[in-house]
Amino acid sequence: MAMVDLVLLAFIGLIAAMGLKRPFVWILLYIYVDLVIPQKVGWGIIQMFPLSLMMFALAFGGWLVLDSKEGSRFTFRQGLIVALLGLCAFTTFRAEFQDSAWEKWDWVWKSLLFAAFLPLTMRTRLRIEAVALFMVLSIGAICISGGMKTVFGGGGYGTLRLLVVENSGIYESSIISIAAIAIIPIAVWLARFGTVFRPHWTVAAFVAALSFACLLMPVGTNARTGLVCAAVLAAMMLRTVKNRFLYAGIAGVALVMAVPFLPQSYLERMSTIFDHKEDESASTRIAVWGWTLDYVKEHPMGGGFDAYRANSFTYQMPQVTGSGNSRSVTYVEVTDEGRAYHSSYFEMLGEQGWLGLGLWLLLHGIGLLQMELVRRRFRPAKGEKLGWQGGLAEALQQAHVVFMIGALFVGIAFQPFGFLIVGMEIAFGSYLKRQAEEQRQGPSRRWATSHAALSH
Amino acid sequence: MIDYFAIALTHGLMALAAWRLLARPDLDDDSLASEEKAKPKPWLAARDDNPGDGHG
Numbered sequence: 117m118a119m120v121d122l123v124l125l126a127f128i129g130l131i132a133a134m135g136l137k138r139p140f141v142w143i144l145l146y147i148y149v150d151l152v153i154p155q156k157v158g159w160g161i162i163q164m165f166p167l168s169l170m171m172f173a174l175a176f177g178g179w180l181v182l183d184s185k186e187g188s189r190f191t192f193r194q195g196l197i198v199a200l201l202g203l204c205a206f207t208t209f210r211a212e213f214q215d216s217a218w219e220k221w222d223w224v225w226k227s228l229l230f231a232a233f234l235p236l237t238m239r240t241r242l243r244i245e246a247v248a249l250f251m252v253l254s255i256g257a258i259c260i261s262g263g264m265k266t267v268f269g270g271g272g273y274g275t276l277r278l279l280v281v282e283n284s285g286i287y288e289s290s291i292i293s294i295a296a297i298a299i300i301p302i303a304v305w306l307a308r309f310g311t312v313f314r315p316h317w318t319v320a321a322f323v324a325a326l327s328f329a330c331l332l333m334p335v336g337t338n339a340r341t342g343l344v345c346a347a348v349l350a351a352m353m354l355r356t357v358k359n360r361f362l363y364a365g366i367a368g369v370a371l372v373m374a375v376p377f378l379p380q381s382y383l384e385r386m387s388t389i390f391d392h393k394e395d396e397s398a399s400t401r402i403a404v405w406g407w408t409l410d411y412v413k414e415h416p417m418g419g420g421f422d423a424y425r426a427n428s429f430t431y432q433m434p435q436v437t438g439s440g441n442s443r444s445v446t447y448v449e450v451t452d453e454g455r456a457y458h459s460s461y462f463e464m465l466g467e468q469g470w471l472g473l474g475l476w477l478l479l480h481g482i483g484l485l486q487m488e489l490v491r492r493r494f495r496p497a498k499g500e501k502l503g504w505q506g507g508l509a510e511a512l513q514q515a516h517v518v519f520m521i522g523a524l525f526v527g528i529a530f531q532p533f534g535f536l537i538v539g540m541e542i543a544f545g546s547y548l549k550r551q552a553e554e555q556r557q558g559p560s561r562r563w564a565t566s567h568a569a570l571s572h
Numbered sequence: 573m574i575d576y577f578a579i580a581l582t583h584g585l586m587a588l589a590a591w592r593l594l595a596r597p598d599l600d601d602d603s604l605a606s607e608e609k610a611k612p613k614p615w616l617a618a619r620d621d622n623p624g625d626g627h628g
Binding site: 120123124127130131134137138140141144148157183184186239240241242243246249250253254256257258260261264265268279312313 | 574575576577578579580581582583585586587589590591592593594596598599600601602605
């Protein structure tokens with residue numbers, strides 16, 4: 117396993133060295149470290165470095181000292197992120213559970229600060245594309261491994277081994293299956309409009325295989341949330357594909373053909389989506405959500421990180437014993453304590469109160485709305501082809517909606533992955549705004565002609 | 573084994589992507605977006621070894 121350490125360290129060293137020529141590469145390196153957490157993939161020496169902090173310093177310092185700030189601007193939504201960061205600091209100081217609150221604060225502040233900072237660095241089209249590329253390949257590393265293991269057998273909720281041993285962070289079954297589905301539209305956009313890897317049959321083949329691996333993630337991890345996300349993505353794609361009936365037909369046939377290949381455990385778990393009486397995971401979820409609503413009646417400002425530790429539920433669980441004639445159902449009293457929110461919306465509400473939930477919803481709502489407006493602005497006229505801008509707005513919106521749907525069932529409000537999508541939307545939005553302004557200033561400037569050539 | 577394959581493939585592609593970014597002036601300034609792209613390159617039309625062509 118030391119071999120993996122060496123390879124990962126060599127990779128990080130190589131990319132860091134490339135950053136000496138172009139500091140923006142360090143931003144990409146931080147995104148990679150933030151998503152893949154290579155310290156956890158390796159076993160020995162790589163864990164000795166505070167890798168995440170080192171890369172953060174490199175990315176931020178590189179931008180501050182070496183990079184041009186031309187065209188960087190601080191937007192309203194970045195202000196929202198900073199406000200959210202301030203609110204989190206405030207609620208952490210008065211958190212009910214000080215120890216675990218500060219533990220969560222430890223990674224949340226980095227996630228929020230980087231989210232506010234990232235759009236400042238993504239000033240050009242190529243930089244936006246590069247971030248998309250690194251996001252897709254980073255998540256792709258996990259999905260290719262997980263997808264292949266699913267095909268060759270093995271898997272199960274919390275048991276599919278994904279590069280690392282533990283079932284935490286982005287490697288948690290539900291979270292990785294949400295991220296896997298969310299990157300599909302972005303990967304497809306890269307295959308169509310990429311300039312680092314230009315459209316070519318090899319690129320298309322890679323993206324097709326990657327998307328397939330991503331679709332297998334909810335299967336391999338038995339995460340029901342992932343299946344819901346995949347269905348939502350399929351429905352959204354219906355909105356934009358050219359031949360809707362053909363698409364729906366193919367999707368239906370593929371689904372029917374796939375069912376016999378799904379493992380039994382998967383079908384059993386999926387059938388509980390609609391019948392959740394006997395399922396502890398689903399019924400406690402609803403109990404926790406009810407508890408949170410009661411909790412904020414007394415604590416409208418929230419209870420700080422991990423406030424859910426205060427809850428405890430006692431309820432009746434049906435338990436089946438015996439089989440055939442001797443089969444009997446008894447109800448046992450079960451007491452659960454400290455059940456997590458299992459929903460980002462309730463996570464925000466319980467921990468940061470109504471204000472926190474409001475800021476968070478506003479942040480995501482504006483992004484979704486803006487992508488819709490951009491999508492409409494760049495909608496191709498009849499006979500014209502979709503441009504890269506319209507395509508990117510569509511892809512980001514689809515990824516974002518998948519994230520927000522997944523967030524209904526999993527507490528991922530502060531995951532770096534979600535903020536990466538938000539950060540890309542902010543950067544893309546202000547990039548388009550800047551271009552529109554420059555265009556209004558007259559075509560005499562040099563960039564105008566070069567941009568006209570670019571946005572074919 | 574599968575892990576090695578997944579890591580090698582994706583990390584190789586990321587390293588290649590970063591390498592290609594170094595040679596792109598439009599990474600730092602949009603106005604330098606390869607004007608060459610707009611110009612046709614008849615001398616390359618018959619060949620398929622254009623380095624920017626994406627044989628990933």
